[in-house]
Each structure stands twice: as C-alpha cells, then as structure tokens.
Amino acid sequence: MSPYEESYLLIGAGCFGASTALHLKRIYPAAKVTLVDRTPFPCPTAAAHDLNKIVRAEYEDPLYLKLALEALKIWNCDPIFKPWFHRTGLVFASDAIRGDAVISNYESLIGHSPTMMLAPEDIKSRFGGIFRDADWTGVSKCTWSPQAGWADAEQALQSVIQAAVELGVKYISTTVSAVSFDKHGVCQGVQTHTGERLTADHTILCTGAYTAQLLADSAPQWKELQLDGRMVAAAACMGIFKVPKDQMPKFEEAPVIVFPESAYPGESIPAGPAGLVKCTHELSFTNKIYHKRSRQWISVPPRRKSQMTWSQDIPQGLKYEVMKVRDMIYGGWLENLEPVSYRMCWDAVTPNQDFIICEHPYSKSLYIAGGGSFHGWKFLPNIGQYVVKMLHGKLDEKEKKRWGWNRSNTGGACQMYNPVRDLKDIEMYDGSCTIAIKGTYISIL
Ligand SMILES: Cc1cc2nc3c(=O)[nH]c(=O)nc-3n(C[C@H](O)[C@H](O)[C@H](O)COP(=O)(O)OP(=O)(O)OC[C@H]3O[C@@H](n4cnc5c(N)ncnc54)[C@H](O)[C@@H]3O)c2cc1C
Numbered sequence: 045m046s047p048y049e050e051s052y053l054l055i056g057a058g059c060f061g062a063s064t065a066l067h068l069k070r071i072y073p074a075a076k077v078t079l080v081d082r083t084p085f086p087c088p089t090a091a092a093h094d095l096n097k098i099v100r101a102e103y104e105d106p107l108y109l110k111l112a113l114e115a116l117k118i119w120n121c122d123p124i125f126k127p128w129f130h131r132t133g134l135v136f137a138s139d140a141i142r143g144d145a146v147i148s149n150y151e152s153l154i155g156h157s158p159t160m161m162l163a164p165e166d167i168k169s170r171f172g173g174i175f176r177d178a179d180w181t182g183v184s185k186c187t188w189s190p191q192a193g194w195a196d197a198e199q200a201l202q203s204v205i206q207a208a209v210e211l212g213v214k215y216i217s218t219t220v221s222a223v224s225f226d227k228h229g230v231c232q233g234v235q236t237h238t239g240e241r242l243t244a245d246h247t248i249l250c251t252g253a254y255t256a257q258l259l260a261d262s263a264p265q266w267k268e269l270q271l272d273g274r275m276v277a278a279a280a281c282m283g284i285f286k287v288p289k290d291q292m293p294k295f296e297e298a299p300v301i302v303f304p305e306s307a308y309p310g311e312s313i314p315a316g317p318a319g320l321v322k323c324t325h326e327l328s329f330t331n332k333i334y335h336k337r338s339r340q341w342i343s344v345p346p347r348r349k350s351q352m353t354w355s356q357d358i359p360q361g362l363k364y365e366v367m368k369v370r371d372m373i374y375g376g377w378l379e380n381l382e383p384v385s386y387r388m389c390w391d392a393v394t395p396n397q398d399f400i401i402c403e404h405p406y407s408k409s410l411y412i413a414g415g416g417s418f419h420g421w422k423f424l425p426n427i428g429q430y431v432v433k434m435l436h437g438k439l440d441e442k443e444k445k446r447w448g449w450n451r452s453n454t455g456g457a458c459q460m461y462n463p464v465r466d467l468k469d470i471e472m473y474d475g476s477c478t479i480a481i482k483g484t485y486i487s488i489l
Pocket residue numbers: 055056057058059060061080081082087089090091092093096097098099218219220221250251252253254255258278279280281282324389390391392413414415416417418419420421422423488489
C-alpha cells in the first residue's frame with residue numbers, strides 16, 4: 045500500500061501529535077489518520093495546553109536554530125498560527141547563554157543576525173523600564189532577540205487540531221491503556237481503557253510525559269521495549285499573576301525575559317490583553333515510582349489531575365519558588381501582582397534535550413515522537429513535517445542520528461542539565477528553606 049492510503053494512529057494530541065496529524069493529512073490527503081487523546085481537544089493535561097509559551101529561534105545548536113526559524117516563519121504568516129503569536133521580543137539575562145554562538149549561527153545560516161548583545165544597563169532603561177527593579181546580581185551581559193515572543197498556547201493547539209479535523213483527521217476522545225503487539229512483537233495498534241481495540245498500519249506514540257508508563261504497562265516483561273531513561277517525565281512549576289488595571293500600562297513594551305542564573309532560575313511571559321503574567325521557576329523535578337510489573341523505577345506524572353493542570357493543589361515550596369521568580373524579575377516596580385493559579389507542567393525530557401523521532405527498533409510499526417524537553421512547543425507549526433519524514437524514511441542522516449533511539453547524549457539542543465530533585469522531596473519542605481541546587485536548572489523555552 046502507498047503512504048497515500050495507509051492508516052496512522054496518533055496517540056496524544058499535544059504538540060507532536062497535533063502537528064503530525066495536520067502534516068500527515070496535508071501531505072497524504074487520502075491517508076486514514078486518527079488522533080487520540082483523553083478528552084475532547086485540546087486536552088488540558090498536555091504540556092502543550094497552557095496559558096502561553098515562548099517562541100524564539102535563539103539556539104546555540106544550528107540544527108534547532110534552523111528548525112526554529114522555519115517555525116517562526118509559519119508563526120508570522122500562516123492563518124492557523126498567526127493570530128496567536130505576539131512578537132514582543134525576548135531578553136536572555138544571562139552570562140551562561142552564549143549569545144555570540146547564536147549570532148554566529150545566524151550569520152552562517154542567513155548572512156546576518158537579528159539577535160544582539162546588550163548590557164544590563166540598556167535592558168533596565170528600555171521596554172518602558174519594566175525590568176528596572178529586577179535583581180541583576182551576577183548578570184553582566186544580555187542577549188536581545190527582537191523577533192521572538194510568545195503565543196497563546198491553548199488557542200494555538202485548538203487551532204491546529206481543528207484544522208487537522210477539517211482536513212479529515214478523525215479525533216477520538218479516550219484513554220489508551222496499552223499498546224498491542226502480535227506474537228512477533230509487531231505493533232498492531234492500541235487498547236483503550238474501555239477495552240476497545242484501535243488498529244492501524246502505523247502507531248505513533250506522542251504521549252509526552254506519559255510514555256514511559258504506557259510502555260511499561262503495555263509489555264512489562266519486554267525489557268527492550270522500555271524507554272530506559274531515554275525520555276523522563278519531569279515538571280516545572282508555573283504561576284499566573286493578575287495585573288491590576290492601573291499597572292497594565294507598564295507592560296506596553298514588555299518582552300519575554302529569561303533569567304536562569306540565580307537562586308531562583310526563572311522566566312516570565314508578560315501580560316497580554318487578559319492582564320495575566322506567567323512566571324516559571326526553571327528548577328525541574330521528577331516523580332519517581334517503582335513499577336512493580338516491569339521491575340523498574342520510572343518517573344510518571346502524578347495521578348491527581350489537579351497536579352497536572354492549573355490549580356492550587358501544589359506543594360507550598362513550589363508556590364514559594366514561583367513567587368520568588370516574580371520578585372526577582374519585577375521587584376517593587378509592579379504593585380499587587382497577586383497569584384491566581386499554579387501548575388506543575390509535565391514534559392518528557394531527554395538527557396541532552398534532543399527530541400526522539402524514530403521507529404522503535406524492537407517493534408515494527410511502532411514509532412515515538414516526543415522528548416520536547418521543555419523547549420518543544422515553539423515547533424508546533426513544523427515538527428509534524430519531520431515526524432512524517434521519519435515515517436517514510438526521509439529524515440536526513442543528521443536528523444536520524446540526533447533524534448534516534450540510540451544516540452550519543454553529548455551536545456544536544458540546549459546542553460543544560462536534567463532534573464535532580466523529586467516531587468516527594470519538595471513535598472517535604474514548605475518554602476521556609478530553599479533547596480535550589482546550583483547548576484541544575486533546565487532551560488524552559
Ligand atoms: C513548564 C513548561 C514550560 C514550557 N515552556 C515552553 C516554552 O515556553 N516554549 C517551548 O517551545 N516549549 C515549552 N515547553 C515544552 C513543550 O510544552 C513540550 O515540549 C511539548 O508540549 C511536548 O509535546 P508532546 O506532544 O510531546 O507532549 P504533550 O504536549 O504533553 O502532549 C501529550 C499528550 O498525550 C496525551 N496522552 C498521554 N498518554 C495518553 C494515553 N494513555 N491515552 C490518551 N492520551 C494520552 C496527553 O493527554 C497529552 O495531551 C514547556 C514545558 C513545560 C513543562
């Protein structure tokens with residue numbers, strides 16, 4: 045059968061699943077494409093479902109800079125994405141981010157760099173003075189990207205899935221309990237929690253932070269099937285703050301800010317028309333459990349939905365850290381920035397933050413697309429094209445190597461560190477002491 049008529053079962057309608065569904069239907073209009081997630085779309089437990097996310101092309105790694113520039117072009121012109129993108133610019137206030145490497149990547153790729161280095165004094169006096177009271181300790185240089193910004197995440201995700209459905213993608217709202225295999229280990233599709241079987245020629249797991257558990261539940265004795273640390277569920281805590289009406293004018297020129305070097309490594313997306321500011325504490329954490337049937341420790345998102353979505357069901361210590369990020373970035377310049385809600389947002393993190401986009405080497409017809417590693421969302425417009433390429437063996441050698449099942453974990457997308465604390469440790473402290481571990485932050489953008 046040609047790819048034009050084959051059937052594709054995408055499990056997970058977050059960033060990778062939604063983007064792949066759209067591109068599969070665009071490239072192979074006659075293909076039978078089914079997209080599955082737990083709830084009607086967009087599903088609120090997806091990392092891709094959020095108040096907003098950062099969109100930028102500044103990567104020290106040329107592969108991701110090129111990919112992000114491609115995405116940015118679509119954010120700026122495609123009617124599915126454009127209404128949700130706010131080009132506010134972005135400041136990296138950090139000596140650790142190698143702005144010079146980003147600039148030279150730009151120069152070799154497009155001949156010039158829109159990104160530039162600025163001194164903290166310049167940043168303090170620009171943008172209507174929004175960062176005048178920030179804690180600038182230890183920051184001697186900043187990288188300024190005028191073409192970056194942020195996007196309304198929930199609406200953009202909704203828009204992509206809606207467009208895919210209009211092209212003929214079938215959306216099914218159900219929870220998958222296991223992947224099914226024949227006696228030779230060839231993937232046949234999945235089984236849902238109601239016992240229904242969904243079958244297809246190709247089954248693609250776009251299940252993000254839930255992937256390790258799904259594979260462990262599906263075939264606990266099959267060692268080679270397991271992720272074995274290739275993608276680890278990890279979360280970071282975000283807080284939403286309501287801006288009083290009289291303070292809104294202060295945000296008129298505000299860009300996104302990333303402030304990774306401090307006791308409270310953090311970032312903030314400025315208030316849009318809804319008058320809400322998002323602050324994120326970047327020190328991520330796992331939630332490790334012992335999976336008895338497969339005899340392995342894996343990290344999984346917590347069972348309570350309120351610990352995956354916006355709520356108040358968050359350990360006090362995490363709330364405290366998010367408020368510290370608010371104070372560090374906006375200081376006393378903004379008055380009465382009160383918290384409205386918090387969220388532990390769960391993503392699948394790979395050791396070097398490179399994605400995984402490949403066929404499972406031990407199960408024919410089963411594929412993995414994920415490992416967004418706290419920076420995958422901006423690729424919502426184009427990552428699906430690469431998943432489609434992978435499905436038909438068309439990734440180039442470099443992409444295959446970088447996104448493969450077995451690969452070197454040196455280098456990588458962000459070259460930052462993985463989570464080194466666990467939710468259980470955090471639950472034991474209440475914010476009266478700090479457990480920030482220097483050098484273990486992960487860059488979330
Ligand atoms: C705190 C935080 C901040 C971030 N900020 C940014 C940012 O500013 N910019 C950026 O570019 N990236 C950012 N990211 C990264 C980005 O959100 C993720 O990399 C991206 O969303 C991952 O996409 P995904 O499709 O792999 O997973 P998800 O978006 O999580 O989607 C997975 C989907 O699979 C579904 N699913 C799982 N298991 C099952 C099952 N058994 N049955 C049915 N459905 C199932 C889930 O319900 C979910 O909808 C951030 C991530 C976090 C956690």
